[in-house]
Amino acid sequence: MRHHVDHRHDRVLELVRERGSIRVTELAAELGVSPVTLRRDVDMLANQGKVQRMHGAVVWPGEAARAEQPDTGGRVIGMIVPTTRYIFGDVVSGARRVVEAQGGRLVLGVSGYVDSEDPVQAEHLLNSGAEGLLVAPSWFVGAPAGGQEEWLMSCEAPTVLVERTAQAANPAALLDRVRTDxxxxxxxxxxxxxxxxxxxxxxxxxxxxxxxxxxxxxxxxxxxxxxxxxxxxxxxxxxxxxxxxxxxxxxxxxxxxxxxxxxxxxxxxxxxxxxxxxxxxxxxxxxxxxxxxxxxxxxxxxxxxxxxxxPKQAVGELAAKLLLQRLAERSAGREPEPRQHVDLLPxxxxxxxxxxxxxxxxxx
The missing domain is CATH 3.40.50.2300 (Response regulator)
Structure with missing residues (x-):
């Protein structure tokens, strides 16, 4: 297994050196791996100083000026909500404000309260360059039932639950979450x-x-x-x-x-x-x-x-800050701090x- 990883890293370095810069999604497709796997490889190589990571792209050291960069120049954060009505308009607004203040971009997916749509939206956002997810799943009772959490637990990107919870014995209880009490x-x-x-x-x-x-x-x-x-x-x-x-x-x-x-x-x-x-x-x-x-x-x-x-806007703000913290820990190769369950009082x-x-x- 280690041989395959090393070989993939060598191939990443070869392609980035040849082209100067390349989009993460393009590189993943060319190597036949998922964008999540490729992002993990890039993080490791960047920590070793072998490549530079910029917004949505991998850059050969010294070639940053050639990288294709969106206007925001920061991280892309995906957010999935069941609707933009009711409380979620303000929750999204709060998250967006924090992400954009850090030079990033919030990209929205809407499930329409259809449970099967959550993983579809997540895959689309991640394949489009999102590095982490803020998710309010379409769990009808506010917590997962009948394996509804399985797609979340198989997602390799850092994820924070928003206005949702999970029973203590459910695997999704291991995820970070921010919600209203x-x-x-x-x-x-x-x-x-x-x-x-x-x-x-x-x-x-x-x-x-x-x-x-x-x-x-x-x-x-x-x-x-x-x-x-x-x-x-x-x-x-x-x-x-x-x-x-x-x-x-x-x-x-x-x-x-x-x-x-x-x-x-x-x-x-x-x-x-x-x-x-x-x-x-x-x-x-x-x-x-x-x-x-x-x-x-x-x-x-x-x-x-x-x-x-x-505290709708505050829920979005704290969830976004927590996700950005997780992404920073991963990029720096640091041991992540303990998971957090944050309840805000109305x-x-x-x-x-x-x-x-x-x-x-x-x-x-």
């Missing part, structure tokens, strides 16, 4: 309701990657604060479910179970539900105080919504819908 956000909301005197708090959540974290925070805080347990709460709204059904759930919660407050994920769902509640005789916030989760458009509602606000932005406009602990 959604349980903390739910606890902030319930604690704020309790501080306003509410003793019975319901929750209405969207099914999807964030439901588990919000559910955990909601239930834990209800128990720890000694609040009343609401039958059927949290109510998880299934995709395609009529909003009228959810409104009826809240009406029953108010009328039969004495509920006076509710956490609703997301902003859009809360905005849709308010007029339906009012049409059924439930005024917000007089009869039912509301806190939304996401704070994308909460302040634009007819009754401005108090909202849990994830804030609570108090507006009219919760019935209180005063700030409270942990709010903004």
């Amino acid at each position: 959604r349980a903390h956000g739910a606890a902030l909301a319930v604690s704020h309701f309790a501080s306003l005197g509410h003793r019975s708090v319901a929750a209405v959540l969207q099914e999807g990657p964030h439901a588990a974290g919000i559910t955990s925070g909601y239930l834990d805080s209800v128990r720890s604060l000694g609040l009343e347990t609401v039958p059927g709460s949290p109510c998880v709204r299934m995709s395609g479910q009529e909003y009228d059904e959810v409104a009826e759930y809240l009406v029953e919660a108010v009328g039969r179970h004495g509920v006076t407050a509710a956490l609703v994920h997301s902003d859009e769902d809360a905005i849709v539900l308010v007029p339906r509640l009012q049409a059924r005789g439930i005024a917000v916030p007089e009869d039912l105080a509301l806190i939304a989760y996401e704070d994308e458009v909460a302040n634009l509602a007819d009754v401005p919504l108090t909202a849990v606000a994830p 804030k609570l932005r108090v507006r009219a819908s919760c019935g209180a406009l005063r700030a409270s602990s942990g709010t903004e």
Whole structure:
């Protein structure tokens, strides 16, 4: 095996010496190896001073002026998100700002919440010159199930999970990750309701990657604060479910179970539900105080919504910084620092819908 590696390195040196500079993707194709393997070879040769590595290209020492260089002159970072809507627009913006500040370029892939599209986008980005990946996989429950992590674990490029997690026993738990602590956000909301005197708090959540974290925070805080347990709460709204059904759930919660407050994920769902509640005789916030989760458009509602606000841009920024650190460690041949699982805490932005406009602990 070592013989094959040495032979490939000799061939890399031969081709780079002949041409002065050559694109990494072109060199990989000519040698019949993957771009990831070729990048590892180039890193090793660059550390030995035998070649110079520039943006997307390998350069013979002293021939840097001949290298083909994009305008950015830095690293190419690939980022895969399920959508550019909702929280991910700001997450992408944060990552892009950090990468471009380092003279690099962020290249985007979108999976459309189709699980099988994640590895397709990853292969395309890596073959196009991306050196590492920021990935928010299309894991429906926010964590891998049924081997969904396998393509990630076979990826040789440094990878950081964004707004996703993995169970402790899952191989993907070994990856770096940066995410919002959604349980903390739910606890902030319930604690704020309790501080306003509410003793019975319901929750209405969207099914999807964030439901588990919000559910955990909601239930834990209800128990720890000694609040009343609401039958059927949290109510998880299934995709395609009529909003009228959810409104009826809240009406029953108010009328039969004495509920006076509710956490609703997301902003859009809360905005849709308010007029339906009012049409059924439930005024917000007089009869039912509301806190939304996401704070994308909460302040634009007819009754401005108090909202849990994830640190979206900060998630993208820290994920990009962590990936750039991993790439620098690899290029320098240094022992990588321990893997990191970074959880960022949301804030609570108090507006009219919760019935209180005063700030409270942990709010903004």
